[in-house]
Amino acid sequence: MKQTVQTLQQKKAQGEKLTMLTCYDYSMAKLMDGAGLDMLLVGDSLGNVILGYDDTIPVTMEDMIHHTAAVARGTREALVVADMPFLSYQTSTYDAVVNAGRLMKEGRAGAVKLEGGAAFCEQIAAIVRASIPVMAHLGMTPQSVHTLGGFKVQGKTMEAARKLLEDARAVEQAGAFAVVLECVPEKLAAYVTAQLHIPTIGIGAGAGCDGQVLVYQDMLGMFSDYCPKFVKRFADIGSAMQSAFRSYCTEVQMGQFPEKAYTYTIDDAIIEQLMQEDAQ
Ligand code: KIV
Numbered sequence: 001m002k003q004t005v006q007t008l009q010q011k012k013a014q015g016e017k018l019t020m021l022t023c024y025d026y027s028m029a030k031l032m033d034g035a036g037l038d039m040l041l042v043g044d045s046l047g048n049v050i051l052g053y054d055d056t057i058p059v060t061m062e063d064m065i066h067h068t069a070a071v072a073r074g075t076r077e078a079l080v081v082a083d084m085p086f087l088s089y090q091t092s093t094y095d096a097v098v099n100a101g102r103l104m105k106e107g108r109a110g111a112v113k114l115e116g117g118a119a120f121c122e123q124i125a126a127i128v129r130a131s132i133p134v135m136a137h138l139g140m141t142p143q144s145v146h147t148l149g150g151f152k153v154q155g156k157t158m159e160a161a162r163k164l165l166e167d168a169r170a171v172e173q174a175g176a177f178a179v180v181l182e183c184v185p186e187k188l189a190a191y192v193t194a195q196l197h198i199p200t201i202g203i204g205a206g207a208g209c210d211g212q213v214l215v216y217q218d219m220l221g222m223f224s225d226y227c228p229k230f231v232k233r234f235a236d237i238g239s240a241m242q243s244a245f246r247s248y249c250t251e252v253q254m255g256q257f258p259e260k261a262y263t264y265t266i267d268d269a270i271i272e273q274l275m276q277e278d279a280q
Contacts, residue, residue: 005177012199018211029074044083059085068107082109096123115141117167121174128175136171140183181205204230
């Protein structure tokens with residue numbers, strides 16, 4: 001069934017959990033879509049896991065459109081959500097609408113995600129007015145890593161917890177259809193979830209959220225630069241891949257690959273004639 005903002009919100013109303021993973025290319029989109037994921041997030045985390053940057057700051061609109069379009073081509077049922085990269089919406093509501101529009105028009109996203117709460121409600125409302133669904137992102141917001149002072153759990157003090165709740169209510173009021181809560185204490189995330197009509201999607205925010213999201217390279221053991229506490233390894237695909245790469249190297253070096261089964265044939269007479277002609 002094609003997932004839409006409406007079907008996802010119905011799931012929250014019925015107490016059904018929502019599933020989302022990051023996705024950055026066509027082949028992976030086909031696998032995830034076929035597995036029944038509700039949402040595929042083309043996260044600006046591609047700056048880390050695909051492009052090798054230290055953070056998400058350098059990611060451009062062109063990067064996001066390129067990867068979103070690839071994911072959209074491989075997706076039939078899941079809702080494709082594309083991240084708005086750093087400075088694509090912070091600068092003005094005009095920029096926010098134009099760039100969200102590009103992610104939908106050129107990238108074929110079904111929704112966009114942006115980081116921030118009450119301070120970005122004007123942008124959220126303007127994008128929603130342009131008929132583009134918006135997912136908000138609160139708590140640990142990686143684009144603000146330099147003001148947050150690092151990748152840390154958010155909302156732990158009374159003031160910070162109150163602010164998170166206010167921000168969550170504000171983005172709902174502004175028209176966001178869902179909100180990601182990243183690195184937030186479990187009880188706070190559960191309370192915020194209970195206060196909102198829109199679904200919360202947790203990452204490092206405990207089981208009380210309406211849904212969960214992870215970076216797929218983390219949950220498959222394919223990224224080893226760092227591993228946050230909230231990451232559960234569902235498989236060790238990284239080791240399996242490395243072992244296959246080693247076998248490939250050995251077989252090529254030993255002349256074992258490619259075997260006959262993996263090669264194409266040609267009529268011997270053609271090769272003989274070619275050699276004769278070439279010798280003249
Ligand atoms: O960029 C991303 O992958 C994200 C998730 C971690 C929620 O924003």
